[in-house]
Amino acid sequence: KKRLGVLTSGGDSPGMNAAVRAVVRAALAKGAEVYAIYEGYQGMVEGGECPLPAPSSRDNEPFMGNVSLPQQACIRPISWHEVSGILQKGGTIIGTARSLAFKTREGRRRAARNLIREGIDRLVAIGGDGTLTGADLFRREWPELLKELVENGEIRPEEAAAYPQLAIVGLTASIDNDMYGSDMTIGTDTALHRITEAVDAISSTAASHQRTFVVEVMGRNCGYLALMGAIATGADWVMIPEQPPQDNGSWEDRMCSVLKAGRDSGRRDTIVIVAEGSRDSDGNPISSDRIKQVLEERLGEDARVTILGHVQRGGSPSAFDRNLSTLLGCAAVDEILKDEPHPEPLLIGMHGNRIVRSPLMHCVQQTHVVAEAIANGEYERAMDLRGNSFKD
Numbered sequence: 001k002k003r004l005g006v007l008t009s010g011g012d013s014p015g016m017n018a019a020v021r022a023v024v025r026a027a028l029a030k031g032a033e034v035y036a037i038y039e040g041y042q043g044m045v046e047g048g049e050c051p052l053p054a055p056s057s058r059d060n061e062p063f064m065g066n067v068s069l070p071q072q073a074c075i076r077p078i079s080w081h082e083v084s085g086i087l088q089k090g091g092t093i094i095g096t097a098r099s100l101a102f103k104t105r106e107g108r109r110r111a112a113r114n115l116i117r118e119g120i121d122r123l124v125a126i127g128g129d130g131t132l133t134g135a136d137l138f139r140r141e142w143p144e145l146l147k148e149l150v151e152n153g154e155i156r157p158e159e160a161a162a163y164p165q166l167a168i169v170g171l172t173a174s175i176d177n178d179m180y181g182s183d184m185t186i187g188t189d190t191a192l193h194r195i196t197e198a199v200d201a202i203s204s205t206a207a208s209h210q211r212t213f214v215v216e217v218m219g220r221n222c223g224y225l226a227l228m229g230a231i232a233t234g235a236d237w238v239m240i241p242e243q244p245p246q247d248n249g250s251w252e253d254r255m256c257s258v259l260k261a262g263r264d265s266g267r268r269d270t271i272v273i274v275a276e277g278s279r280d281s282d283g284n285p286i287s288s289d290r291i292k293q294v295l296e297e298r299l300g301e302d303a304r305v306t307i308l309g310h311v312q313r314g315g316s317p318s319a320f321d322r323n324l325s326t327l328l329g330c331a332a333v334d335e336i337l338k339d340e341p342h343p344e345p346l347l348i349g350m351h352g353n354r355i356v357r358s359p360l361m362h363c364v365q366q367t368h369v370v371a372e373a374i375a376n377g378e379y380e381r382a383m384d385l386r387g388n389s390f391k392d
């Protein structure tokens with residue numbers, strides 16, 4: 001029987017559970033065996049047993065939610081039944097982590113040994129660009145890692161020969177929507193809904209007091225959530241990393257004159273949305289507190305800062321994210337269970353409402369090129385690259 005491992009890694013995002021469910025069930029339906037790797041790459045590094053809390057120890061507890069889930073990094077088979085009822089749950093029931101050990105060669109060698117011990121040579125990795133970068137490196141090193149394991153006597157030569165390749169398919173899951181190779185990443189739509197609801201709620205209290213709110217949203221160096229959130233809520237001003245103010249001397253003036261015009265025309269509330277990665281034209285971070293201060297000092301506004309934080313990442317996934325995850329998960333299984341999986345790792349994404357397959361390595365590299373272009377102030381180039389995501 002074909003045996004595949006599934007893991008979620010990096011920051012969690014709503015829809016990861018739906019993706020895990022789709023991968024597990026589609027693979028089981030095709031007759032494969034599926035193993036869950038708990039706590040992201042850390043589970044591969046540590047391997048070993050996955051003890052569940054003993055039933056007897058639970059009997060006297062008044063409330064023991066989620067007790068049947070492992071709490072430590074490990075690898076274990078996962079059944080159809082275990083992914084019941086998770087489609088609508090936020091986060092990931094198989095846990096996630098940013099594993100430092102997997103960043104080391106020794107950690108990846110242990111991970112390879114543990115996969116071989118479990119007989120797993122196919123992997124579906126669900127996460128952001130860090131996760132997929134790790135997956136790509138691991139796959140490229142696989143033959144050497146196996147050679148070292150044989151030399152160290154940790155696996156037998158027959159075992160190494162039985163698993164010459166590690167097949168990998170990546171699904172991009174992150175609220176940031178910063179991955180090359182997919183129009184949307186799993187979780188972005190839900191985070192956008194969360195931001196929209198929060199800003200709508202803030203607007204009513206802002207209007208009651210005639211206040212200004214500076215709302216900071218996540219996204220690292222990607223302004224998608226801030227920009228789309230601003231459009232969806234009709235915010236008065238938005239700041240994103242991809243289009244910093246050109247003129248450090250006067251962006252405050254322009255912002256203030258737009259916000260004052262709004263007040264003069266009768267607005268009772270003012271909303272400014274700031275992406276967490278926003279910078280000025282010298283590359284210095286523009287913080288929400290700095291904007292608040294400008295608005296207080298120049299306009300005499302009664303201003304407040306709301307940092308939405310991890311509330312954007314949690315909670316039930318939107319219908320779009322559930323369906324995107326399900327479609328991507330099924331497509332990942334179709335790919336990974338082929339008798340001859342694609343020789344290169346693939347990223348399964350969505351483009352123009354269709355499921356598309358792209359070389360994972362290329363997508364990871366281009367994601368980094370875009371991030372570097374933004375960090376270097378090459379904004380037009382960054383936008384061209386993002387826009388060209390599917391033209392090359």
Ligand code: F6P
Nearest residue numbers: 011128174175176218219220313
């Ligand atoms: O990449 C997802 C993300 O939520 C970013 O938007 C944010 O900058 C970061 O993760 C927060 O990371 P952590 O959960 O480690 O605080």
